Amino acid sequence: xxxxxxxxxxxxxxxxxxxxxxxxxxxxxxxxxxxxxxxxxxxxxxxxxxxxxxxxxxxxxxxxxxxxxxxxxxxxx
Numbered sequence: 009x010x011x012x013x014x015x016x017x018x019x020x021x022x023x024x025x026x027x028x029x030x031x032x033x034x035x036x037x038x039x040x041x042x043x044x045x046x047x048x049x050x051x052x053x054x055x056x057x058x059x060x061x062x063x064x065x066x067x068x069x070x071x072x073x074x075x076x077x078x079x080x081x082x083x084x085x
Contacts, residue, residue: 045051
């Protein structure tokens with residue numbers, strides 16, 4: 009027959025054959041996303057975004073917001 013619990017040990021070893029490659033793949037995906045963010049300039053200027061919330065002036069983020077802000081200012085004049 010064999011020793012008690014031998015089937016349980018075999019099943020847990022089979023799951024390791026799946027879990028180890030999955031964890032290695034996940035680490036590679038995480039490193040790829042981090043490298044993409046690093047080379048994309050995501051971490052270039054961390055201080056200005058932290059200080060931007062402390063200023064009172066509202067700066068437009070893109071051209072559409074700048075045009076809407078100019079139109080709003082002209083309608084108030």
